[in-house]
Amino acid sequence: MYNFYPLIAKDKILTVSELTYKIKAFVEPNFQDIWLQGEISNYKVHSPSGHVYFTLKDENASINAAMWKRYADAYLKDRAYKDGDKVLVHGKIEIYEPRGEYKIIVDFIEPLGIGELQIKFEMLKQKLAAEGLFDKRYKKPIPEYPNRIGIVTSPTGAAIRDIINIISRRFPAVELIVYPVKVQGEGAAEEIAQAIRDLNSYGEVEVIIVGRGGGSIEDLWAFNEEIVARAIFESKIPIISAVGHEIDYSISDFVADLRAPTPSAAAELVVKNRDDVIENVQNIWYTIHQLVLDKIKNAKREVEHLVKSYAFNRPLDWLRQYTMRIDELTRALDIAMSHRFEIIKQDFNQWLKRFESVNPEIALKRGYAIVYKNGKIVHSKDELKINDEFNIKLSDGTIKGVVKGYGEEK
Amino acid sequence: MVKKNEIMENPIENLTFEQALKELQDIVDKLETGQVTLEEAIEMYERGIKLSKYCIDKLTQAELRIKKIIKDQSQGFNLIDFDDFNNKI
Numbered sequence: 001m002y003n004f005y006p007l008i009a010k011d012k013i014l015t016v017s018e019l020t021y022k023i024k025a026f027v028e029p030n031f032q033d034i035w036l037q038g039e040i041s042n043y044k045v046h047s048p049s050g051h052v053y054f055t056l057k058d059e060n061a062s063i064n065a066a067m068w069k070r071y072a073d074a075y076l077k078d079r080a081y082k083d084g085d086k087v088l089v090h091g092k093i094e095i096y097e098p099r100g101e102y103k104i105i106v107d108f109i110e111p112l113g114i115g116e117l118q119i120k121f122e123m124l125k126q127k128l129a130a131e132g133l134f135d136k137r138y139k140k141p142i143p144e145y146p147n148r149i150g151i152v153t154s155p156t157g158a159a160i161r162d163i164i165n166i167i168s169r170r171f172p173a174v175e176l177i178v179y180p181v182k183v184q185g186e187g188a189a190e191e192i193a194q195a196i197r198d199l200n201s202y203g204e205v206e207v208i209i210v211g212r213g214g215g216s217i218e219d220l221w222a223f224n225e226e227i228v229a230r231a232i233f234e235s236k237i238p239i240i241s242a243v244g245h246e247i248d249y250s251i252s253d254f255v256a257d258l259r260a261p262t263p264s265a266a267a268e269l270v271v272k273n274r275d276d277v278i279e280n281v282q283n284i285w286y287t288i289h290q291l292v293l294d295k296i297k298n299a300k301r302e303v304e305h306l307v308k309s310y311a312f313n314r315p316l317d318w319l320r321q322y323t324m325r326i327d328e329l330t331r332a333l334d335i336a337m338s339h340r341f342e343i344i345k346q347d348f349n350q351w352l353k354r355f356e357s358v359n360p361e362i363a364l365k366r367g368y369a370i371v372y373k374n375g376k377i378v379h380s381k382d383e384l385k386i387n388d389e390f391n392i393k394l395s396d397g398t399i400k401g402v403v404k405g406y407g408e409e410k
Numbered sequence: 411m412v413k414k415n416e417i418m419e420n421p422i423e424n425l426t427f428e429q430a431l432k433e434l435q436d437i438v439d440k441l442e443t444g445q446v447t448l449e450e451a452i453e454m455y456e457r458g459i460k461l462s463k464y465c466i467d468k469l470t471q472a473e474l475r476i477k478k479i480i481k482d483q484s485q486g487f488n489l490i491d492f493d494d495f496n497n498k499i
Contacts, residue, residue, distance in 0.1 A: 145428040155478065155492070164476060173427070173472035178492050179479050202479065202487045278469055284434045285462040291441040292455040299448045329448060348459045 017097065024095040027102070031093035036104060037112055038063075040085045045072070052076070056089070056104070064103035065089065075109050079216050086112040117217055121224050124251055128226070133233050134254045140238040142258055142270070143206045148175045149270055150205035150237070152195040155180035158213035159242070159263035166264055171271035177205050182222075183212040189225035196231040196239070208235065209266045210252060211242030223250040232256050242266035279365060282352075299329050364395040381406060422460055427468045434461045 014022070038056030045052050050069035055062050067075075081087065090108035095101070128134065149167075153159045155178060167174065179199060181191040192210065199208055210232065212220070222228060223243045232239050232255045241256030242263040253259040260266035364370070370393040371378040378384060388403045422430065437454045440446055446454065477489040 143428075145426075145431070147426065150479075164474070168474040172474035173469050175475040175477065176492070177477050177479050177489065198481060198487070199479070274469055278466055281431065281434065281462055281465045281469070284431075284438055285458060287438050288434070288441060288455060288458040291438070292451050292458075295441070295448055295451045331449070345455075345459070348463060 016100075020095065020097045020100060024097065027093060027095060033090075034092060034104060035088065035090055036063075037086070037088050040081055040087060041083045043081060043083050054081075056087075064101065065091070065106050066103055067106040067109065071107050071109075078214070079111075081109070088112050088115070111216075111218070114217060117221065117224075121251070124224065124226055124229070125254065128229055128251065128255065133229060138233070140257045142238050142240065144272070146174060146206040146270065148177055148205045150177045150179060150199045150208040152179045152181055152192055152199070152208060152210045153212055153263070154183045157183065159183075159211055162213075162262075162264040163209065163267040166267035167271055170268065171274045171277075173274065174271060177202075184215065184219045184222060188222035189228050192222055193225075193227045193231035196228075196235050200235055200237055205237060207238050207240065207270060209240045209242055209260075209263070209270060210256070211240075211260070211263050211266060212244070213263060214245040214248070220244050220248055220250060223252040225251070228252055229255045240266045240270060275365070303329050364393065369394050422464050425464070427465060430461050430465050430468075434458060434465070437461075 036056060038058055041055045041057055041062075043052070043054040050072060052067040052072045054065050056065050057063075087109055088111075089104065089106045091104045091106040093102055094105050096103065132138070151160065151163060153163075160178060164176065167176065177199075179195040181195050182188040183192070196208065196210065199205055210223075210228075212223070220243055223241070229251045232241070232252055238257040240258045240260050241250065241252040242260040242265065243250040243252060244262070246261040258269065260269050371384075372391040372393060373384060373388060378390065384390060384403050386403050386405065390401050390403070392399050392401055420429075425433070437458050441451060441454060476492040478492040480488045480490060482488055
């Protein structure tokens with residue numbers, strides 16, 4: 001071997017650091033904006049840092065990849081990756097000088113093919129919009145008080161569980177008809193579309209909820225298929241679409257008569273809160289009660305007035321007319337005052353009281369309060385002495401009080 | 411007197427909740443416009459009591475019913491109890 005050393009100018013000799021720095025300075029600026037597809041291997045989440053490391057490879061080459069925690073948090077929240085998955089990533093090449101290695105620092109990742117799904121989604125959306133399937137004029141009103149609610153979803157998913165829980169709490173006076181279907185994978189869209197058509201020919205439900213819980217775009221894909229959109233559009237029964245999370249928009253959301261952000265929200269939209277409805281009925285009843293009592297009072301006053309003022313100083317035909325009016329009113333008043341009327345009124349009031357005593361919350365909501373002393377309900381002022389402490393329960397909480405004195409009796 | 415019977419005829423048990431509620435609201439509307447005789451008002455009062463009671467009974471007595479719909483071979487539909495996760499809640 002020759003020794004070349006003496007022939008080489010000293011300033012041409014690099015240190016390892018210098019060489020590596022030169023490579024870094026040469027490579028990095030040219031590989032800042034890289035889109036790269038490949039297959040994942042050696043996938044690892046580093047703990048406790050939360051950074052994710054993996055290798056991307058194809059048949060002939062491989063490259064190490066790292067995704068820092070803040071990107072991992074964003075992209076891996078709803079989707080887990082594993083070895084063998086084909087992905088598309090974006091990032092930049094970084095050379096790690098201490099080890100003379102290069103890797104791609106990833107700031108975006110998605111399964112390969114997702115971009116194509118998004119394009120498919122946009123194309124179908126535009127096509128159906130152009131045909132008018134999303135037009136407001138085709139939207140059917142959702143019934144206010146449905147008796148039977150059809151639900152097209154998986155019988156074992158989170159969606160049906162949430163819907164049942166919420167409806168049984170809010171308004172249990174309904175019947176749910178579950179049409180079990182596959183909500184993802186091969187054949188799911190066909191099953192969903194068939195279920196909608198079947199519920200239409202069954203005809204006994206007044207509204208249909210179609211949906212599923214959250215998932216990846218592929219999981220939710222059945223709800224972006226044309227066959228489902230067409231079935232929803234053709235349904236004679238109003239449809240509420242409830243697919244995934246609040247941020248997920250599906251084609252079925254656009255074509256349905258109402259979009260619910262989640263299955264839980266669909267349950268809240270489809271039934272009212274029972275206590276509110278009960279309160280409404282009671283308010284209507286009190287209004288009727290008051291209006292009729294006023295009417296009876298007015299009629300009484302009118303009879304008295306007629307008898308006093310007209311009867312004795314008018315010609316005979318006038319007199320006859322007024323007598324008839326008095327007779328008519330008196331007869332009505334008789335009915336109003338009659339035993340039958342009193343019984344039915346009392347009966348109802350008793351029933352209402354009993355009803356309110358088993359549902360004290362309803363009375364509280366109307367502004368009534370319950371007074372407690374030492375955890376027991378106080379029924380009489382005699383149970384409370386001066387300076388006794390007590391609690392007052394209102395519809396939205398409890399307040400404390402002390403007896404200062406007794407009011408005047410009226 | 412023809413008018414008064416038009417809303418009173420329907421037996422309450424045949425009404426849906428929504429119809430009963432609607433009828434209650436109609437009674438309020440009619441009473442408020444004042445275009446009813448005292449006799450009619452009394453009848454509306456009794457009808458109103460029955461309707462209110464019916465509505466509240468309907469609201470409070472029913473429990474949530476859950477059925478699963480199954481299509482049979484002849485394309486007819488059967489309802490069976492939905493118990494897919496009764497043991498899971």
